[in-house]
Amino acid sequence: MSNKIKITVVGSGYVGMSLAVLLAQRNDVVVLDVDPARVDKVNNKRSTVVDAEIQRFLVDKELSLIATLDKQAAYNGARFVVVATPTNYDPLTNRFDTSSVDEVVKDVLELNSGAFVVIKSTIPVGHTKSLQEKYNSDRVIFSPEFLREGRALKDNLHPSRIIVGSHSDAGKLFANLLQQGAEKQDVETLFIHSTEAEAVKLFANTYLAMRVSFFNELDSYALTHDLDTDSLINGVCLDERIGDGYNNPSFGYGGYCLPKDTKQLLANYGRVPQTLIQAIVSSNTTRKDFIADEILKLKPKIVGLFRLVMKEGSDNFRASAIQGVMKRIKAKGVNVVVYEPELGAGEFFGSKVIVSLEEFKEMSDIIVANRQSDCLGDVSEKTFSRDLFGEN
Secondary structure, three states, rough: OOOOOOOEEOOOHHHHHHHHHHHHOOOOOEEEEEOOHHHHHHOOOOOOOOHHHHHHHHHHOOOOOOEOOOOOHHHHHOOEEEEOEEEEEEEEOOOOOHHHHHHHOOOOOOOOOOOEEEEOOOOOOOOOHHHHHHHHHOOEEEEOOOOOOOOHHHHOOOOOOOOOOOOHHHHHHHHHHHHHOOOOOOOOEEEOOHHHHHHHHHHOOOOOOOHHHHHHHHHHHHHOOOOOHHHHHHHOOHHHHHHOOOOOOOOOOOOOOOHHHHHHHHHOOOOOOHHHHHHHHHHHHHHHHHHHHHHHHOOOOOEEEEOOOOOOOOOOOOOOOHHHHHHHHOOOOEEEEEEEOOOOEEEOOOOOOOOOOHHOOOOOOOOOOOOOOOOHHHHHHHHEEEOOOOOO
């Protein structure tokens, strides 16, 4: 008789795919998704996201992993249901749109009388507690993820910490399953209340956004006063209390998590006095304004945007900082063209997408690149980037 536990992972983005692969090493994992193309990919051992480690595990490892569109089949017999569906920030309601999470919780509690629901999607502080109260159930908990796009499985194999929003036996078992799948030994594991776990996720990502913003504003100062940004950053970061890393200037913080998590944390403050959280959110807008102005000072007729993805090794365009710069440049009437292999031919928000890199280089007066690339080496004299260290 098999000792494997059936685990259903709902959603096959970076969080869902990395967790599914991690857990499928020792358990029977079913991925539930609404997209037939994604389901087919998983069942044919192809990753739904750009992540080399996930793809390697799918091909080389013996994983008990299948995908389905059928929620009843997915939930039937599952001991754990991990929710990894998208929760985009809705500026109209000033909070995450949790409808996809809420639907999964409702379905699981109706269709499976024993499954433990572990929410991995980022949600507002207090949302798990509201679901527990709504359904009068302690079978719903929150457990935050701390993953990087393109390195999601690696971060699950070598986690900085595991946090589970429950002190129950089921919560401890889930943490144990994550530990078993990891390659790192003796992972620091914390059992706290779900509301506290939700807050940890938002505060952790907002701190990272604050650090990005700090070094971006340092760079803005250096550019304005004709100082060497590299020297300033190196001098500042030699202080061991500040440390190295996450200090490479960019056009702003972007991607799946930081823009929406900072805004959600700000919204969660409500009547709590604060100035710093608001400043972190505002700083990202200010940086994009500054970068756009610096580009416009060069008086280009055609600006070429090199890659729209948030960073190297990612296929995510969502909230990438370069798009904010693009909108500001276009608003001034400057012609913008785009080179983005993930898009193919066509248009992106009214700008022509150039398929040929050589054609793109030739026609662009200024090439704007959030992150440098070796393929731009021959046009470095007309490339605008604040990437100093070649790191994401």
